[in-house]
Amino acid sequence: MENQSCVKILNEWDIVSARQLGRNVAKELGFGTVDQARITTAISELARNIFLYAGQGQICIEKMYKNGKVGLRIISLDKGPGINDLRQVMEDGYSTSGGLGAGLPGVKRLMDEFMIDSNPGDGTDIQATKWLR
Template sequence: MGHQSCVKIVNEWDIVAARQLGRNVAKELGFGTVDQARITTAISELARNIYLYAGQGQICIEKLMENGKVGLKLSAVDSGPGIKDLRQVMQDGFSTSGGLGAGLPGVKRLMDEFNIETSVGVGTDIKAIKWLR
């Protein structure tokens, strides 16, 4: 395990490609349709953030096997501007784009584990895991 597939996010089509990849991997791992939808929604949010704020980055999807548990791990990495006020961004209902996106709090809610590392001027690295029930 530990094999990851990545999609470079440069334009809107890449967001679609990342979603597709996520759905395929989720299906392979045995996630049901509801969890597949949660995972693809999380990917959309993460990919869109990269596209809108960093200009480019990548989404990686990895199959996890830990202590007999199966999971899917999303990584969203960019070398964009970073997030100045992480607390504000993690508040529900906060959207910098004014879009309908659930933003990062939405991603955190959709997934089981969520971790974000960001430094202004360096970039952002977000990891999120969904475990198979």
């Protein structure tokens, strides 16, 4: 699909590559600097989660066109251990890494749409969309 580009997340440098890809696509679609920062922050968080918890996965950036609207979707996919308690990880301040816990609730706040699907032992699929205002 030409509307989608992906970066495999295997090490910390890949997190930087994923951020760069997201920023470039956001710029190309016409997002302002504030939304570009929101998008790259969300990508950072999702890519870091893949790196820390799943070991490997991928971040895909997809250009969205729906009902005359333009948007950008971040797709985070991994085949890691999955998330046992989705409700818990979506609580503000919850962190297993000792980080700030901005985590997934932070990503949800930064973006306009957020969907998470995770099954223990089966990996995690997260999709977060930002629409151009």
